[in-house]
Amino acid sequence: MRLLLYCLRQGGCLQRLFPMFPYGWPGRGLLLLRLVVALILIHDGIGALMGGQQRESISLQAIAAIAAVFLLAGLWTPIAGWIVTLSEIWIILTGADDPRTTILLATLGTALAFLGPGALSVDARLFGRKRLDV
Numbered sequence: 001m002r003l004l005l006y007c008l009r010q011g012g013c014l015q016r017l018f019p020m021f022p023y024g025w026p027g028r029g030l031l032l033l034r035l036v037v038a039l040i041l042i043h044d045g046i047g048a049l050m051g052g053q054q055r056e057s058i059s060l061q062a063i064a065a066i067a068a069v070f071l072l073a074g075l076w077t078p079i080a081g082w083i084v085t086l087s088e089i090w091i092i093l094t095g096a097d098d099p100r101t102t103i104l105l106a107t108l109g110t111a112l113a114f115l116g117p118g119a120l121s122v123d124a125r126l127f128g129r130k131r132l133d134v
Helices: 002-010 024-049 058-073 077-094 099-115 122-127
Strands: none
Touching: 024 058, 024 077, 024 099, 058 077, 058 099, 077 099
């Protein structure tokens, strides 16, 4: 319990989920990756909610779309990436119409979970490296 309170107060535990917050071209590449994955997942989630003809579960699509909103903002990116990965794997196991797209989205969710959000994200503002001048 003390560790959880420390993590919430200091932000130290969530920062350890990110290896770094790259600037420049690598940061822009991560932003582009987050945008593309999020837009595809949100499109699929809206299509499922509007009653499109899909074999995938509507609830799994909605969960992936909610995680995509977090990816779009760059908030809690590793957690949102793993949620995307697990929901897409579950969609594959239940029988997807197009498994190639689902496998690609699961792979990109895993990559975002490992790489982190980059410098152009809410996570970088909240949990990024701080410089202290003494």
